[in-house]
Amino acid sequence: MTLSEAIEWLHSLPRLGGGATLCRMQALLQELGDPQRQLRFVQIAGTNGKGTVAALTACILQRAGYKTGLTISPYVLEFRERFQMDGRMIPPEELAALAAEVRAAAGRVSAAGGEMPVEFEAVTALALLWFARRGCEIAVLETGLGGRYDATNAVQNTLVSAITRIGLDHTELLGDTLGAIAREKCGIIKPGSIVVCYPSQPKEALREIVVEAGRQGCELVVPDLDDLTRRQGPPFTNRMDYGGYEVDLPFIGAHQACNAAMAVEIALALCRKGLAIGDDAILAGLGAARLPARVELLRREPLVLLDGCHNPDGAAALAGVLREEKAAGLTAVIGMLGDKKVEESLENLSGCFARVYTVSPGCPRALPAGELARLAGRHFPWVRPCRSLPEAVGCALAEERDLVVCGSLYLAAEARGLLLERLGRKK
Numbered sequence: 255m256t257l258s259e260a261i262e263w264l265h266s267l268p269r270l271g272g273g274a275t276l277c278r279m280q281a282l283l284q285e286l287g288d289p290q291r292q293l294r295f296v297q298i299a300g301t302n303g304k305g306t307v308a309a310l311t312a313c314i315l316q317r318a319g320y321k322t323g324l325t326i327s328p329y330v331l332e333f334r335e336r337f338q339m340d341g342r343m344i345p346p347e348e349l350a351a352l353a354a355e356v357r358a359a360a361g362r363v364s365a366a367g368g369e370m371p372v373e374f375e376a377v378t379a380l381a382l383l384w385f386a387r388r389g390c391e392i393a394v395l396e397t398g399l400g401g402r403y404d405a406t407n408a409v410q411n412t413l414v415s416a417i418t419r420i421g422l423d424h425t426e427l428l429g430d431t432l433g434a435i436a437r438e439k440c441g442i443i444k445p446g447s448i449v450v451c452y453p454s455q456p457k458e459a460l461r462e463i464v465v466e467a468g469r470q471g472c473e474l475v476v477p478d479l480d481d482l483t484r485r486q487g488p489p490f491t492n493r494m495d496y497g498g499y500e501v502d503l504p505f506i507g508a509h510q511a512c513n514a515a516m517a518v519e520i521a522l523a524l525c526r527k528g529l530a531i532g533d534d535a536i537l538a539g540l541g542a543a544r545l546p547a548r549v550e551l552l553r554r555e556p557l558v559l560l561d562g563c564h565n566p567d568g569a570a571a572l573a574g575v576l577r578e579e580k581a582a583g584l585t586a587v588i589g590m591l592g593d594k595k596v597e598e599s600l601e602n603l604s605g606c607f608a609r610v611y612t613v614s615p616g617c618p619r620a621l622p623a624g625e626l627a628r629l630a631g632r633h634f635p636w637v638r639p640c641r642s643l644p645e646a647v648g649c650a651l652a653e654e655r656d657l658v659v660c661g662s663l664y665l666a667a668e669a670r671g672l673l674l675e676r677l678g679r680k681k
Contacts (some may be wrong), residue, residue, distance in 0.1 A: 255510040257346040260353035261333050264380075274403040279375045283408055284361040286379060290409040292561035294324075296394045296520060297409070299439040300418025300452065302567045303513045305545055306505055307418055308396040310517035314539030315524075316340050318531040323385040323393035325378065330444070330546045330562065330667045336459070337381045339388055343396035347524045349635065354443040356378040373399045378405040400428050402441025410447050412444040413527045414421035414520050415472070415504075419452040420459035422595070440476045445470045448523040452511050453477040454470060475523060476578055477515035484511055489579055490559075500532070501540045506549040507575040514540055535540035547666035549575050553677055556580070560670055562663035564591065569599040574604050586632065587646045589665035592621040597627055599661070604633040607658070611646040612639045615664040633636045643668050651676055 255263070271278060296311055298304050305326055312324040313553075322340055324423075329335035331495055337344035344352075356379050364370050371379070381437055385393050395406040420436045428435045436459035440453050443449055449467040451460065460476075467474040477496070485493040485500070492503040496512040497527065503514055521531050543636055547562035549572060565571045576584065586607040590596050612626040627639035640646035647669065659669045 255350045255354040255357075257350045260350040263535040264358055264373055264376055265352060267371060267372055267376055271369065271372045274404055276405075276408050277369050278369045279379070279405045279408040281363050282356070282360060282371050282379050283382065285363050286356070287466060289383045290315075291411070292386045292412060293382065293390060293409070294392045294407050295412045295520050296392065296416065296524070297397065297403070297406060297412050298395065298416045298418065299397040299442045300416075300431050301374045301421035301435070301565070301573065303418035303452065303509065303516075304396045306510060306543075306548055307416060307516050307520070307547045308379040308394050309543045310392045310514055310540060311416075311520050312338070313341070313515060313543040314521045314531065314536050315394070315541070317538040318529070318535035320529070321341045321389060321391045323381070325381050325393070325395050327374070327396050327398045328663055331670060334378055337384060337391065339385070344384055346383065349380070352383055355383065363502055368598040375405040377406075382397045382409070392524075393569050395427075397439075397442065400441070401439040403438075404442070407442055410444070412442070412447045413442045414450060414523045416446045416450045416516060416520055417442075417455075417463055418453065418458060418516065419454070419509070419567065420566060423565045423567075432456050432458040433462050435459070437466070439558070440466035443472060444454045444466060445471050445472070447472055448526065450516055450519045450523060450568045451476045452516055453479050453482070473523075475519045476521050478514070482511060482515050486509065490554070490557075498534055499540065499562045501537050503540060504543055505545070506551065507571055508583065509571045510548070519608055525527070546670060547663060550670075552673055552679070556654055556672060557584075558677065559658045559660075560666055560673065561658065561660040562666040563660050564594055564662050565597050565600070566602050569602040569660075572658075573603050573606050576658070581606075581656060582610045583655060584658055585609045585611070585650050585653055586660065587611045587613060587643070587650050588626065588661040589615040589618060589623070589643070589668070590621050590626055590661040591664065592625075593614065593619050594662075597620060599631045600630055603660075609636045609653070609655075610634045610638070611650055612637065613643045613646045613665065615662045616668055617662070620662075620664070644672060647672055647676060
């Protein structure tokens with residue numbers, strides 16, 4: 255199996271299964287020899303901020319000297335981003351070989367009367383098999399969807415269960431209230447783990463987290479906002495001090511300072527679980543983490559920002575950054591998926607952009623540029639649909655005004671390389 259064949263097979267699997275269950279994942283892992291039993295985990299669930307918290311936590315663990323696995327969902331630039339060890343993506347040949355093993359195991363499960371895995375289950379099984387084979391000492395797992403029945407929740411030995419900010423997303427699958435969604439996310443909480451929660455969690459969601467942590471007999475840690483201070487710095491920087499951990503974060507925005515406070519508390523919780531993580535490792539890890547398309551600054555003058563915000567809370571976080579920086583007269587290139595809360599996201603961005611070019615991201619679920627332009631016209635004074643992303647980026651950059659490209663991680667994946675090329679920067 256080649257790399258392209260491996261990725262093609264994984265993408266050929268269904269996105270969702272016939273029902274919410276861990277049985278498919280458990281059967282697949284058993285057929286692979288239960289590699290997850292050899293590993294220890296930090297599990298991270300939530301609606302927004304999972305990727306950032308996962309990247310920060312993994313970087314801290316690496317700086318502390320631990321061989322650290324990391325799963326990211328979804329990837330932005332390259333499929334291999336999903337599987338990382340000590341900050342490096344899985345080698346192409348290893349991904350291909352392990353995918354062949356997972357495919358063969360899935361075939362045996364199916365032949366014995368079981369169900370074939372869905373894509374994310376096969377992807378997660380591949381990651382766990384790689385981590386176990388490579389002697390990973392601890393793995394940071396970002397859930398894909400929900401928590402209780404997410405493929406990552408088939409693992410044991412969870413030291414820390416982290417719940418980032420809960421919002422209304424995937425309501426057709428997880429429930430239509432913050433409480434219902436939080437209950438699904440809290441499914442990752444394991445007896446004996448330490449639970450770390452986002453510091454300004456909506457009350458309805460926090461109530462469910464407190465209840466489940468208590469039911470499982472877990473210590474619950476919520477970062478104290480009184481201990482979190484953001485220092486003055488140059489535009490579009492983020493110097494924070496959380497309980498004496500003062501650092502320039504690589505991620506912009508007040509919400510990212512809250513995510514970083516979670517990463518600090520996760521590290522301190524791991525110390526209480528017996529891991530040796532010094533203050534120097536925490537500071538170094540916070541400053542060194544990287545993740546594309548999270549309010550990513552690509553150029554300062556004129557400004558070019560790239561953000562993969564894909565739901566109302568993500569849009570609100572981006573708007574908060576722009577308003578905090580008093581950015582005015584901005585041009586935007588926006589592309590969104592049709593199955594997201596488009597109207598609410600646009601409303602949260604209202605007032606941020608003077609000019610908007612709309613595009614249709616390269617995804618079957620993408621909202622057509624014309625339809626997005628019609629909706630955006632209710633919130634922005636000047637809107638124009640474009641036939642392609644290169645056309646929109648070309649028009650926007652030609653204006654030589656401050657630019658924001660946002661609306662979807664699919665759009666961010668397409669746009670990042672194009673923007674860097676047009677800006678004369680290396681990818």
